[in-house]
Amino acid sequence: MSLPAPALELEALEVAYAGVPAVRGVSLSVRAGEIVGLIGPNGAGKSSTLHATMGLVPARGDVRVGGRSVRGRSPESIARRGVALVPEGRRLFGELSVEENLELGLAGRRENGDRVADVAWVYELFPSLAESRARPAGELSGGQQQQLAIGRALVAGPSVLLLDEPSLGLAPLVVDLVFSTLETIRDRGLAILLVEQRAQRTVALADRTHVLANGELRLELTPDDANDTDRMVAAYLS
Amino acid sequence: MRARRTALELLGPAALVVAAGVLGTFVSQTTEIYFVTALISVSTVVAIYVFVGNSGVLSFGHISFFAVGVWAAGVLSIPEQEKPATMPYLFDFLSSTTVGNVPSLLIAAAVGGVFALVVGLPLMRLSGLAAGIATFAVLGITNNILRYYEKIGPGLNTFSSVPETTDLAQATIGAVLVIVAAFAYQRSRLGRQLRATREDPAAARAVGVSIYRQRLAAFALSGFLAGFAGGLYIHFIPINVDAVYLDLTFITLAMLVIGGTTSLWGAVVGALFVSALDSVLAEMEDGMTLFGVTVDLPAGSRIVVVSSIMALVLILRPGGLTGGREFSLDRLTGLVRRRPPREATS
Amino acid sequence: MSVFLASGLSDFVSDAVDPQVQVDAIGLGAIYALMAVGIGLVFGVLRLVNFAYGQLIMAGAFALAFASDRDWPAGLGIALCFAVVLALSLAMERVVFRPLRTQSAAVMLIATFAIAFLLQSIALLWFGPLGKTATSLAQLNRPVEIGGLDIRKITIVAIVTAVVCLALLVALLSRTSIGLHMRAAAIDSQTARMLGVRANAVSTVSVLIAGMLAAVVAVLLTVQIPTVTPTFALQETIIVLAGVVVGGMTRLVSATLGGFLIGYASGLLGGALPSSQSQYLPSFLFGLVILVLLVRPDGLFSRTRGLVERV
Numbered sequence: 001m002s003l004p005a006p007a008l009e010l011e012a013l014e015v016a017y018a019g020v021p022a023v024r025g026v027s028l029s030v031r032a033g034e035i036v037g038l039i040g041p042n043g044a045g046k047s048s049t050l051h052a053t054m055g056l057v058p059a060r061g062d063v064r065v066g067g068r069s070v071r072g073r074s075p076e077s078i079a080r081r082g083v084a085l086v087p088e089g090r091r092l093f094g095e096l097s098v099e100e101n102l103e104l105g106l107a108g109r110r111e112n113g114d115r116v117a118d119v120a121w122v123y124e125l126f127p128s129l130a131e132s133r134a135r136p137a138g139e140l141s142g143g144q145q146q147q148l149a150i151g152r153a154l155v156a157g158p159s160v161l162l163l164d165e166p167s168l169g170l171a172p173l174v175v176d177l178v179f180s181t182l183e184t185i186r187d188r189g190l191a192i193l194l195v196e197q198r199a200q201r202t203v204a205l206a207d208r209t210h211v212l213a214n215g216e217l218r219l220e221l222t223p224d225d226a227n228d229t230d231r232m233v234a235a236y237l238s
Numbered sequence: 239m240r241a242r243r244t245a246l247e248l249l250g251p252a253a254l255v256v257a258a259g260v261l262g263t264f265v266s267q268t269t270e271i272y273f274v275t276a277l278i279s280v281s282t283v284v285a286i287y288v289f290v291g292n293s294g295v296l297s298f299g300h301i302s303f304f305a306v307g308v309w310a311a312g313v314l315s316i317p318e319q320e321k322p323a324t325m326p327y328l329f330d331f332l333s334s335t336t337v338g339n340v341p342s343l344l345i346a347a348a349v350g351g352v353f354a355l356v357v358g359l360p361l362m363r364l365s366g367l368a369a370g371i372a373t374f375a376v377l378g379i380t381n382n383i384l385r386y387y388e389k390i391g392p393g394l395n396t397f398s399s400v401p402e403t404t405d406l407a408q409a410t411i412g413a414v415l416v417i418v419a420a421f422a423y424q425r426s427r428l429g430r431q432l433r434a435t436r437e438d439p440a441a442a443r444a445v446g447v448s449i450y451r452q453r454l455a456a457f458a459l460s461g462f463l464a465g466f467a468g469g470l471y472i473h474f475i476p477i478n479v480d481a482v483y484l485d486l487t488f489i490t491l492a493m494l495v496i497g498g499t500t501s502l503w504g505a506v507v508g509a510l511f512v513s514a515l516d517s518v519l520a521e522m523e524d525g526m527t528l529f530g531v532t533v534d535l536p537a538g539s540r541i542v543v544v545s546s547i548m549a550l551v552l553i554l555r556p557g558g559l560t561g562g563r564e565f566s567l568d569r570l571t572g573l574v575r576r577r578p579p580r581e582a583t584s
Numbered sequence: 585m586s587v588f589l590a591s592g593l594s595d596f597v598s599d600a601v602d603p604q605v606q607v608d609a610i611g612l613g614a615i616y617a618l619m620a621v622g623i624g625l626v627f628g629v630l631r632l633v634n635f636a637y638g639q640l641i642m643a644g645a646f647a648l649a650f651a652s653d654r655d656w657p658a659g660l661g662i663a664l665c666f667a668v669v670l671a672l673s674l675a676m677e678r679v680v681f682r683p684l685r686t687q688s689a690a691v692m693l694i695a696t697f698a699i700a701f702l703l704q705s706i707a708l709l710w711f712g713p714l715g716k717t718a719t720s721l722a723q724l725n726r727p728v729e730i731g732g733l734d735i736r737k738i739t740i741v742a743i744v745t746a747v748v749c750l751a752l753l754v755a756l757l758s759r760t761s762i763g764l765h766m767r768a769a770a771i772d773s774q775t776a777r778m779l780g781v782r783a784n785a786v787s788t789v790s791v792l793i794a795g796m797l798a799a800v801v802a803v804l805l806t807v808q809i810p811t812v813t814p815t816f817a818l819q820e821t822i823i824v825l826a827g828v829v830v831g832g833m834t835r836l837v838s839a840t841l842g843g844f845l846i847g848y849a850s851g852l853l854g855g856a857l858p859s860s861q862s863q864y865l866p867s868f869l870f871g872l873v874i875l876v877l878l879v880r881p882d883g884l885f886s887r888t889r890g891l892v893e894r895v
Contacts, residue, residue, distance in 0.1 A: 056774070074783075075777045076780050076781065077776045079778065079780035082778060091775040093771050093775075098770075103761070103762060103764060104765070104779050104781065105779055107765060107779050107780035107781045108780025109780070113665055152779070156779070156780060189848065287674075296693065360874070363878065364687060364878070367633065367689035371633075371693075371825075372691075372873070373872050375870035375874050376874070378866055378867070379866070379870045381869045382864060382870070383867060386864065407635045424751070445825060488697065488701050491694065537708075538708040538711075539709060541701055541705035542705045542706055545699070545702035549680065549699055552684065553679070
């Protein structure tokens, strides 16, 4: 009996902008119930990797969700295959209410599963959102907005969750909350690919963390390396 | 090698134009009209290309500069005693001044250039959609003023008694001059800087190129050349104010798009191709016998055909007939090579 | 001289304030508002200014004339009008808008410019420059006496229709899921797609709604202008476009308000200004458009960030 295919697999992924390579042959996989971290300096290609996975930019190589390739598909159809992205800067619809933002997340649902239950679960994960249901998303605090962005991705009932620097601009306590929520989500069985700048915390949280530099994967770290992270990364990149 | 390539960029279009002019001497007088019209179209479309092609910014307004050139050259070259017939309310200095052929063309060009400069001062800050809309508004304003301001021209009357000095020779020479000017500009530092802003605005700004100033320079030159083309036109055929408005704007933009917006070769090819097509269709509208078969198209089919081709080009082959590339012999010597367009940035 | 101007101005004002003129102006404003919604909706969702919108109205008007020629009942004529306009709208969406979705707004503008000429020239070919007349609903152009004023029935119909259409549209946008998707696509289409919003569905629905509005406008306009020529509604479209730009293209509310106000102003000026004074009105209007684009590119009534690229 063989293992089921990983929830997400990237194989030799390449992304270039106007001829300039941003991602050079990245291969990694994320299994259900796993958090894989992706860290690296600015401009390393972390966001591009996520964008390519979501079909937002053209790419070479392969992206497989549950064993089936999604390369070349439109973002809408990749969303329907069970991938959800929490983009950098959240990109919420500020004039629309919290409820409407969540409802938009439902656009990406596959027709299995119970949407009401999934929405309820999001409100359970993030009680402050439940209180602010009717408020315009633009009026929420930074932390609440991040929660809304994650919640919006979750209501789609994805099997793969991609996060692009969710801790950006957030206070440490709020980061704690977000990261512990990610653990809860992981325990629900989702596969999570977490792109972050905060190297140490990511290494401590994730089951495995890859270091990306100049478009290439260089190093793999486990939580045991958490205390030594900065030193190891710096040594490797210098 | 590079010098030869550069020379071809100029010689290709110029030679094609001269060939058209020469060809025109062998046809009947009625057919010759189509040739002259085609050559004036070349001047007009190349003038528009100087701005639109190099900057990548859409302009609907260039026929205003053409129109202003028409007015300047027309009003000033009608003999003094004929002026009151169609233009009874002219300003005194206009009604008492009459100039010859070449001076009228130069004045037309100058007026076109100055008008473009004045219009461009505020407008060159705009890009994209806003530029398109704003230049369309300029077209509207110019038409409105020329239509009703009878102190500067015939208003709603048709221009008449303008000396018909634009024959095949003048039209050909005019077209060649405009092509040379366009070539000189695009090869100059100014032109290359402007093209750089089209390709990569951020990089251009980073090396200190002022997008605004470069566009303004191109816009003014473009207006100068369009005014010149307008001068050529009024010396060819009497027209009225609506002949230099929406229909002419449409057909000249169609010529540029179909030929290839981003190259001089494209502008020339587009103008000649669409003119040829338009002439053939015009003949068919009058009832033409082709290979023993009489074709009689209903009037107005021409625009249907040209606008369909324009739409198809935009949707299917946005580079136009020439792919937006300059003239080069490599393409004549055979296979289609998948090379990115050679820009004049070397 | 100033006394002359002053008396001219006071004549204008007293003409303009006449309730008859006011009502007619509001009626015209209502029609222009519907056109503005059609243009603004497609712009908001597709970032596309449909230069050929006037030709959609023209096509609908010709359908009405066609039906009127054959003495069809008015209802059937209206149905034909809707069918023609919707079919044409769908064709435009599939053949022109969708393939060009990835291109710049300027390319789309020039493409719709070409389509406008194409449709107009086809109409010229088919119906000739003199056009046809659409007279089935002519009785709506007759006045009815209300409160001492002679108001044409069509004016009332226009105002009521506009209000109903706008109310329906608001309900659609705020209460349905497709409406939510459309609003989201208008704000940030890339993120909307990332969430799973179907770009094609949103595009098609917007174009269909704009088409329905065009058909409504065709019906309303032919009552007042029964002669349908290939340039039918061309001038009105340009004026509405100016109004939409001045009001603010990026938001539906400001676009509609701009359209209404310019229609209303046109009605006032038309009713109260002698023609010799109004020659240069187009120049003022176009000048206003340029001014707005330079100084307040989001429009006079808008409050948000820019769509306009500046250098």
